[in-house]
Amino acid sequence: MDEEERRLEHYRRMTETPVSKLVVSLAIPTIISMLVSSIYNMADTWFVSKLGTSAAGAVGVVFSVMAIIQAVGFTIGMGSGVIMARQLGAKEDDRACATASTGFFLSIALGLLLAVFGVAFNRPLMRLLGATETVLPYAQAYAQYIFLGCPFMCASFVMNNLLRSEGKAAFAMVGITTGGVLNIILDPVFIFTLGLGTAGAAIATSLSQLVSFFILLAFFLMGKSSVRLRLSKVSLKVSTYVDIVKMGLPSLSRQGLASLASVALNVSAGAFGDAALAAMSITSRVTFFLFSALLGFGQGFQPVCGFNWGAGKFRRVYDATRFTCVVGTLLIAALSALCFIFAEPLVRSFVENDPQVTAMGMLALRAQCLALPLSGLNVTTNMALQGTGKFAKATFLALCRQGIFFIPTVVVLPMVIGLGGVLFAQSISDVLTFVVSAFFFVSFLREVRAK
Numbered sequence: 315m316d317e318e319e320r321r322l323e324h325y326r327r328m329t330e331t332p333v334s335k336l337v338v339s340l341a342i343p344t345i346i347s348m349l350v351s352s353i354y355n356m357a358d359t360w361f362v363s364k365l366g367t368s369a370a371g372a373v374g375v376v377f378s379v380m381a382i383i384q385a386v387g388f389t390i391g392m393g394s395g396v397i398m399a400r401q402l403g404a405k406e407d408d409r410a411c412a413t414a415s416t417g418f419f420l421s422i423a424l425g426l427l428l429a430v431f432g433v434a435f436n437r438p439l440m441r442l443l444g445a446t447e448t449v450l451p452y453a454q455a456y457a458q459y460i461f462l463g464c465p466f467m468c469a470s471f472v473m474n475n476l477l478r479s480e481g482k483a484a485f486a487m488v489g490i491t492t493g494g495v496l497n498i499i500l501d502p503v504f505i506f507t508l509g510l511g512t513a514g515a516a517i518a519t520s521l522s523q524l525v526s527f528f529i530l531l532a533f534f535l536m537g538k539s540s541v542r543l544r545l546s547k548v549s550l551k552v553s554t555y556v557d558i559v560k561m562g563l564p565s566l567s568r569q570g571l572a573s574l575a576s577v578a579l580n581v582s583a584g585a586f587g588d589a590a591l592a593a594m595s596i597t598s599r600v601t602f603f604l605f606s607a608l609l610g611f612g613q614g615f616q617p618v619c620g621f622n623w624g625a626g627k628f629r630r631v632y633d634a635t636r637f638t639c640v641v642g643t644l645l646i647a648a649l650s651a652l653c654f655i656f657a658e659p660l661v662r663s664f665v666e667n668d669p670q671v672t673a674m675g676m677l678a679l680r681a682q683c684l685a686l687p688l689s690g691l692n693v694t695t696n697m698a699l700q701g702t703g704k705f706a707k708a709t710f711l712a713l714c715r716q717g718i719f720f721i722p723t724v725v726v727l728p729m730v731i732g733l734g735g736v737l738f739a740q741s742i743s744d745v746l747t748f749v750v751s752a753f754f755f756v757s758f759l760r761e762v763r764a765k
Contacts, residue, residue, distance in 0.1 A: 332540030341614025348610035372452035374595025387471025393562025395479030403624025419708035426463030432461030444580025463520030643690030
């Protein structure tokens, strides 16, 4: 089968396969990728927490740095991926190749800038991100090697999103999963066997991301993708970069605000001591794991939405949106119920000998589990709006959960009710975001049904 026949076969698959089957087939490898990524994030926290409460707090601080790197990678990756999916759906293959190439090389350039800036200003950045005096040395050691891996991390996020956006989620899964499993294996070796402490966890993460980068790049070089990454295809038009950033704004809002929200959480929790900082660091990692499954399901839906929107198959967009909302909500509700039941042993597995951390972490985790099922509607609506190019609405909705509602809540509420304001801020934000999402969801379905 030559290249043109493969493209036609892929087009038929994306526009003719029953949407429930197609969404699930794309969502499963994406969920696996997201969960593995989340697991190796939790593995870092778990292994580093064995070094003490202050070291566990450092992971929460540097999590803000990881969120910034992800923000850059996902903004460029989702922006170029959304545009590319609609171009492939409209059979504009040359334009799709140019969009993908521009996004890839742009991510490497931005990753290099982040690396230089981060290495040069490591110590003041860690202070700014909420590190206390006892947490600071651990945070600096951890962040140093994370910054060095920035270019490869950013480019890996872009390639991952490009493969998913064209419906090749299985290839994306292989690259991300391999790196994630390697990270989990290398963590104890570098942290304990080689005695590198928190720096060892960061070295393991950067090396694993480097392996993921080369695996993902190999799929493009071997022709497994519908597009080619060529330096000669990089656009010189400013409008191309504007469109990529514009379409990626919801991801920038989502990921960037996750970083700002993490900083706000660290500062608010740090005011109540290292135990509160460690408890919220652990809680954030566990709930991010649950949310990753839902986000993976939504990202499996997004290429179906974008591709069929570009192809003019609006009934399929409508059916896929409703299906994703129902199944995604049931998925996150089931995971949240399990986490609620086993909250205490989950938190204790990170910090065994600190009852204060366990008590605070368990309360915060259970509160978030009660509100997390509401996120099914939010994620579906956000992915649908972004996939169909409605960047303004998608950006506003992405701003809600971690920005418009969470940051003011986590800053102001502790001043009113103390530590409880830190523990319950995310749950309150999720409830408020659900109300806004419901309005956009109904509006979107009405628009699609009218086409």
